Every structure is written in structure tokens, then in C-alpha cells.
Amino acid sequence: MTDAPPPPRPAHAAGRPTRDQASALADHIVDAATRLITKNGYQATSIDAIAREAGVAKRTLYSRFAAKEDLLVAVLRRLVNDVVPPLRTDAQRVPLKDRLEAFGADLLDCSSGPTATAWRRLIMAELVHVPDLSALVRRETVDIIDGFVGALLQDAVNRGDLPAIDIPFAARSYRALLCAPVQDPTVCAGNVPPGHVQDAVAFFLRGCGCRAGGAAPTDDVRASAARPAEASAATSARASSGASATTIAGNAACTTAIAPADGYAP
Incomplete structure (x- = not known):
């Protein structure tokens, strides 16, 4: 695992995140996916590894990206x-x-x-x-x-x-x-x-x-x-x-x- 930046912290301890917070977290996950896929390749990069790299729970990741392919699409679209x-x-x-x-x-x-x-x-x-x-x-x-x-x-x-x-x-x-x-x-x-x-x-x-x-x-x-x-x-x-x-x-x-x-x- 690389020295990845921590995930964005919510402004409030409870309640749904704001739209900006949700967007920042999704970007953070895409950053983590980009680093790992670039380093290890698409097939060798697992959802578990991306979640660890991003410092988020798998449930949090899946709530934003239903599958690894969706993450790859997000990476490509950003590029x-x-x-x-x-x-x-x-x-x-x-x-x-x-x-x-x-x-x-x-x-x-x-x-x-x-x-x-x-x-x-x-x-x-x-x-x-x-x-x-x-x-x-x-x-x-x-x-x-x-x-x-x-x-x-x-x-x-x-x-x-x-x-x-x-x-x-x-x-x-x-x-x-x-x-x-x-x-x-x-x-x-x-x-x-x-x-x-x-x-x-x-x-x-x-x-x-x-x-x-x-x-x-x-x-x-x-x-x-x-x-x-x-x-x-x-x-x-x-x-x-x-x-x-x-x-x-x-x-x-x-x-x-x-x-x-x-x-x-x-």
C-alpha cells in the first residue's frame, strides 16, 4: 500500500454527506484506483485493494461504484x-x-x-x-x-x-x-x-x-x-x-x- 492521502472527513459526525463531500470521496476512491491500476494492472487490482488504498470500507466503495469496471470507466473518463x-x-x-x-x-x-x-x-x-x-x-x-x-x-x-x-x-x-x-x-x-x-x-x-x-x-x-x-x-x-x-x-x-x-x- 502506498502513502495515500486519507479520505475526506465528513463535516458532521452523523447524517448524510453533502453533495460536495460525496463527490470528494468518489474522487478520492478514483485516485486510489488510478494509482493501483497504473502500478499493478487492471486484472491484478482487486476491489479489496482499492478500498484499502483509499482507506474506506468496501460498502462505502460499492455504494459509489457497483463493480471494478465502473471504477475503470471513472478513471478513463477523468483522463x-x-x-x-x-x-x-x-x-x-x-x-x-x-x-x-x-x-x-x-x-x-x-x-x-x-x-x-x-x-x-x-x-x-x-x-x-x-x-x-x-x-x-x-x-x-x-x-x-x-x-x-x-x-x-x-x-x-x-x-x-x-x-x-x-x-x-x-x-x-x-x-x-x-x-x-x-x-x-x-x-x-x-x-x-x-x-x-x-x-x-x-x-x-x-x-x-x-x-x-x-x-x-x-x-x-x-x-x-x-x-x-x-x-x-x-x-x-x-x-x-x-x-x-x-x-x-x-x-x-x-x-x-x-x-x-x-x-x-x-
Whole structure:
């Protein structure tokens, strides 16, 4: 057992805890679960061990988290929420390039940190013993990140800054470009090549048919960009009938986006 901080003390000796107290206690339990799962792995971490680490009774833990999987979900959501900021309507006045660069810098910074690296390795190792972990990780990390980027892109399409494109495919492509350096073990220490985010975003926007700065494309660019979008949609439909798309999605969940934790997210 590590030197974990004591659980939050209730303001009153008797009676139900306040909402803030209950939230603080739940956060304390999630902190304990994060430490143990990071250190020992998901399968090797028991509810008993988490309760001891948090300094609470098992009944107290179960009153907030019905199963160990619920604790893992809470850990993942916290990591992702640190990366994915809330969508703001006033951000529509900011050029798409700037929005993608800002989010990409935060995502890559978190994804290349030591905590993110440890979690990627942990998830890959645990998949052998917990096959359902891939779907859970994807739902709680990759899908949220791609959904956020997809919302930015859809907003740009609605405003005429992008042509009609395959939004889900484009969001996945953006994440793949941004997180590519994380696959390099020398980058996992934080040595991201200078200018990578700016280069990746510029390359991505050109591929989407967007001019520099996120300005609206010309009619010729719109037409040329729409054709590959239609082709990619057909390719995605064909791939969905086989196992390859599922395999790629599972690998992505375990190698690129389960990272956010080092001080941003998410």
C-alpha cells in the first residue's frame, strides 16, 4: 500500500454527506484506483485493494461504484475529460486551423507523457486477459476524442470553411496524424519533433480541401475534395462487413488515444 492521502472527513459526525463531500470521496476512491491500476494492472487490482488504498470500507466503495469496471470507466473518463474541453459557441469565430492546433498540442502533450505511456502499455498487456477491455477503452476515450474533433469539423462544414467530407473518417485521420509520434519510443519521453502539430494540421486541412488558415475553399477545391469523401464512405461501408475495421479500431484504442493524463486533457 502506498502513502495515500486519507479520505475526506465528513463535516458532521452523523447524517448524510453533502453533495460536495460525496463527490470528494468518489474522487478520492478514483485516485486510489488510478494509482493501483497504473502500478499493478487492471486484472491484478482487486476491489479489496482499492478500498484499502483509499482507506474506506468496501460498502462505502460499492455504494459509489457497483463493480471494478465502473471504477475503470471513472478513471478513463477523468483522463479524457482533462483533454477534451467543452465545445464553446463563441469559438466559432476562431479559425479552424487555430482550433485544431490548440487541441492537437494539448492532446499530443498528454499522449506523450509518462502516465499516458504507462497506460498504453498497461492496456495492451491487459487485453490478453480482459478481451472486453478494448471496446470499453474505445468507448471512453477514442470515441470521445473523435466526437469532439468531428464536431469541430462539422461546424466548419456548416460555416462553409470545409467542403462536404466524411466527418468520422476525417476525425480518425486527424487523430492518427497527431498521435503518430507517440508510436516512437523516443518520443514517449516527450521529445515530440518541433512543429509537428502545425505540420500535421496543415497537411490534414489540405487533404480536406481547406485553404491555409481555415478559410473557405474555392468551388474547384470543394468539388475535388467531395469525390474522395464519397469514395472513402464507400470504402468504409465495405470494410464494415469484415473484421479488418474492427481490428484497426481496437488497435487505435489501445495505442494512440488512451493517453491523456499528464496535466491538460481528453
